[in-house]
Amino acid sequence: MLLRINRASRRPLDGHLAALAGEQVFCSEFSYRRGTEVFGEGEEAEYVYQILSGAVRTYKLLSDGRRQINSFHLPGDMFGLENGTTHRFSAEAVVETRVRITKRRSLLETMTSRDEGASSVLSLVTRTLQHAENHMLLLGRKTALERVAAFLLEMDERLVHPNVLTLPMSRRDIADYLGLTIETVSRAFSTLRDEEMLRFDGQTQREIILLDREGLAEYDA
Amino acid sequence: MLLRINRASRRPLDGHLAALAGEQVFCSEFSYRRGTEVFGEGEEAEYVYQILSGAVRTYKLLSDGRRQINSFHLPGDMFGLENGTTHRFSAEAVVETRVRITKRRSLLETMTSRDEGASSVLSLVTRTLQHAENHMLLLGRKTALERVAAFLLEMDERLVHPNVLTLPMSRRDIADYLGLTIETVSRAFSTLRDEEMLRFDGQTQREIILLDREGLAEYDA
DNA sequence: CGTCGCGTTGACAAGGTTCAAATTTGGTGG
DNA sequence: CCACCAAATTTGAACCTTGTCAACGCGACG
Numbered sequence: 001m002l003l004r005i006n007r008a009s010r011r012p013l014d015g016h017l018a019a020l021a022g023e024q025v026f027c028s029e030f031s032y033r034r035g036t037e038v039f040g041e042g043e044e045a046e047y048v049y050q051i052l053s054g055a056v057r058t059y060k061l062l063s064d065g066r067r068q069i070n071s072f073h074l075p076g077d078m079f080g081l082e083n084g085t086t087h088r089f090s091a092e093a094v095v096e097t098r099v100r101i102t103k104r105r106s107l108l109e110t111m112t113s114r115d116e117g118a119s120s121v122l123s124l125v126t127r128t129l130q131h132a133e134n135h136m137l138l139l140g141r142k143t144a145l146e147r148v149a150a151f152l153l154e155m156d157e158r159l160v161h162p163n164v165l166t167l168p169m170s171r172r173d174i175a176d177y178l179g180l181t182i183e184t185v186s187r188a189f190s191t192l193r194d195e196e197m198l199r200f201d202g203q204t205q206r207e208i209i210l211l212d213r214e215g216l217a218e219y220d221a
Numbered sequence: 222m223l224l225r226i227n228r229a230s231r232r233p234l235d236g237h238l239a240a241l242a243g244e245q246v247f248c249s250e251f252s253y254r255r256g257t258e259v260f261g262e263g264e265e266a267e268y269v270y271q272i273l274s275g276a277v278r279t280y281k282l283l284s285d286g287r288r289q290i291n292s293f294h295l296p297g298d299m300f301g302l303e304n305g306t307t308h309r310f311s312a313e314a315v316v317e318t319r320v321r322i323t324k325r326r327s328l329l330e331t332m333t334s335r336d337e338g339a340s341s342v343l344s345l346v347t348r349t350l351q352h353a354e355n356h357m358l359l360l361g362r363k364t365a366l367e368r369v370a371a372f373l374l375e376m377d378e379r380l381v382h383p384n385v386l387t388l389p390m391s392r393r394d395i396a397d398y399l400g401l402t403i404e405t406v407s408r409a410f411s412t413l414r415d416e417e418m419l420r421f422d423g424q425t426q427r428e429i430i431l432l433d434r435e436g437l438a439e440y441d442a
Numbered sequence: 443c444g445t446c447g448c449g450t451t452g453a454c455a456a457g458g459t460t461c462a463a464a465t466t467t468g469g470t471g472g
Numbered sequence: 473c474c475a476c477c478a479a480a481t482t483t484g485a486a487c488c489t490t491g492t493c494a495a496c497g498c499g500a501c502g
Contacts, residue, residue: 057394128292129346129349136357141400168295170447171448176289178361183491183492190450403482404458426482
């Protein structure tokens with residue numbers, strides 16, 4: 001499917017990709033037929049892509065097939081840039097699509113060697129972005145119980161698995177984080193309590209003991 | 222509420238913020254009472270924050286008060302970093318919270334002067350992040366009709382307001398983007414057609430003429 | 443001791459999903 | 473070019489998860 005390979009000229013459109021690649025401006029053009037995969041979640045991230053024509057969707061899947069599309073990429077848009085070495089989501093051509101591809105020579109590493117501050121900023125932003133991607137999947141495709149279970153596991157992990165999980169936020173905050181109402185959140189907590197996935201500690205409902213982390217993880221498809 | 226101001230020492234925890242600020246390592250510590258605002262959406266972004274203790278929520282609001290919390294920030298976490306000059310969302314202390322504050326001397330500009338490639342990468346990632354933030358608000362807090370209206374306006378804008386909006390993606394793709402089913406998306410299109418917000422062009426249902434962009438924008442609270 | 447904020451629970455309503463079927467569109471081969 | 477078949481889209485009806493509204497309990501605090 002390789003159409004041609006050339007050393008990129010310095011026309012305006014090349015600006016971004018050229019800059020992204022540093023001095024490594026070897027571009028090639030590629031074409032994907034509608035419905036074909038550009039890259040898959042978990043695959044090695046070797047290239048950065050810029051769309052010349054067509055459209056690409058980037059998405060995440062739950063184990064049972066539920067899909068959340070993060071975004072559509074249209075001509076001029078770039079995608080596929082990753083912080084680490086693997087792709088955090090999949091990409092497919094929506095229609096017949098031409099892209100310009102640039103070899104990604106580990107952008108973060110390249111940058112680190114040149115400017116420590118820059119890479120620090122970048123890694124902050126990409127961590128935030130990664131969280132947002134996961135949260136879009138939660139908001140778009142998970143049930144109330146799955147959302148609450150995921151929330152508990154997230155807090156548990158970020159607080160380094162304490163015996164007693166002390167939530168600083170109210171039910172309203174949790175609801176607004178998970179895209180639910182306080183009543184639904186409350187009912188989910190009660191359900192998980194009844195199923196002995198968790199227990200409330202003390203009087204307050206913000207001190208929680210996770211009794212079955214694996215069980216909670218199963219909710220989180 | 223200012224507790225003390227000091228020239229930051231070079232202890233390990235300072236690493237990130239120090240690097241973020243380049244050589245400008247003047248830090249101060251601040252305290253916020255529970256429920257108080259750290260910064261508001263649209264405000265000038267002057268500082269970068271790192272949480273010492275407590276918790277902070279960052280969120281967006283719709284005009285009628287519906288709220289979507291993007292994330293909770295816990296001790297060690299940083300937030301408030303912006304690409305442009307203003308904050309894209311608000312931040313409030315969930316509980317009594319201490320933070321370390323570093324003056325942000327226009328990070329992007331600082332970086333641009335030092336490394337063109339780095340700033341190019343950063344601006345790509347932050348644009349993507351900004352899109353994700355808006356999309357979380359849509360997925361967490363908007364109705365089906367609001368989502369579809371927002372989708373049409375997004376595509377319209379990205380394709381530079383064509384007379385006929387040619388959607389490259391299927392109803393399934395749109396549904397998976399908006400966190401809905403294809404049936405709901407289809408019904409929303411029909412409703413908007415019946416209300417004369419749009420018209421289908423030709424035979425196909427992927428060629429759309431927007432008849433009332435302002436009307437659509439009103440759906441998008 | 444009364445009030446207020448927070449959380450839980452119940453009854454009911456509603457928006458969205460599921461299931462099913464009709465209709466249209468696009469692709470393919472004759 | 474047309475016929476035919478598969479895929480996509482629309483529409484209808486029943487159902488269900490979640491939201492809404494209301495009541496209640498509990499603890500904190502004046």
